[in-house]
Amino acid sequence: MRVALFGGTFDPIHTAHIRSAQLVADALRLDRVLLMPTFVPPHKLKVSMAPAADRLAMCRLAAKEDARLFVSDMEIRRGGASFTADTLHTLRGEHPQDEWFLLVGADMFLTLGTWYHFEEILAMATVCTVPRDGIGAEALRAYAATLPQEGRFYIARTPVGDISSTAIRAAIAAGDATADMLPPSVAAYISEKGLYRGRETMDLKSMEPQFIEIIRRRESDHRFLHSLEVAKSAEYLARRYGGDPDKARVAGLLHDVMKDISPSEQLQIFKDFGILLDDVEKDAQKLWHARAGAAFIEHILHIDDRDLLNAVRYHTTGRAGMSLLEKIVFVADFISADRSYPDVDKMRALAEVSLEDAMRYALRYTIDDLQKKGARVHPDTLAALQELTEGGQHG
Structure with missing residues (x-):
């Protein structure tokens, strides 16, 4: 099978996540896109996160939007910070017959060179991303050209909307509407559980x-x-x-x-x-x-x-x-x-x-x-x- 790993905090998972997965799955004829919420993000700080169980539940609800979407709790079960290189090693070991792709957001794609063992990632999977407002395909292709030549990349042509989990959390805390940003089932879950109602503050x-x-x-x-x-x-x-x-x-x-x-x-x-x-x-x-x-x-x-x-x-x-x-x-x-x-x-x-x-x-x-x-x-x-x-x- 042709399978893409799509990892992230998914805090919460939103419509741009789903649309990106669908665009890449369509273009590359993927059999599956594996949504994998991380327990602790290894490349960025989170002031506060919804509990892992809630983020996993929201991913499972969102996956019902498309039969090609599946959800894994591997990194949550592992605990701590999980690195993409380690996760890909495990997945390839468990499914050696599959061809692996890695889907990352446009902003994270532009930091790929800072990722832990990024050269190993390039050897294990084709790295895919989707343009968004403010980060166009040309900028993504230009960055890919700076990475090792043996790397394989797919950059979609069609951008997704400029929706971010950070903006969604801020909107919910402020009592603003988020209907266009979230799958209805995810929006209902957030409302039922009372997630993201507090303001985020950060101290070292x-x-x-x-x-x-x-x-x-x-x-x-x-x-x-x-x-x-x-x-x-x-x-x-x-x-x-x-x-x-x-x-x-x-x-x-x-x-x-x-x-x-x-x-x-x-x-x-x-x-x-x-x-x-x-x-x-x-x-x-x-x-x-x-x-x-x-x-x-x-x-x-x-x-x-x-x-x-x-x-x-x-x-x-x-x-x-x-x-x-x-x-x-x-x-x-x-x-x-x-x-x-x-x-x-x-x-x-x-x-x-x-x-x-x-x-x-x-x-x-x-x-x-x-x-x-x-x-x-x-x-x-x-x-x-x-x-x-x-x-x-x-x-």
């Missing part, structure tokens, strides 16, 4: 469980433990030196979110978001994850806190003019409980007395280590040390 502390799920699936066990420990150290230092403990903890959790992805995937992120590497960065892949991580947090998780973004971006090199949060995350990365390098006890002792003293020691340690290896030192690292050294002399 409440999002921490999602951050943890995102890094749990993106990082190795060793890296995940390190991120948790850096978060603890960052929170401790923030409390000690008058910073924001919640923001410091989140920055610590996310600082290595792109550390374990391949260089080619990191390069794709740079290409997607117009990030130009300087001469030192081009030759130092160990620096890439910090810039890729900041880009992922800003453009995929849609966190626009510039101080947090800079704390992630500069946690490896440092820079002149670092904020308190940037210094906290930089030092926390050196002193976390999982660290065991020769000078770690000295670093921890300095961090108890002065962030600046700890920074100076860490920067000198970094520079000495790079020089011993014959590697170039990033100008930002030298500028950070110079500023702290001159400041110490004047102080």
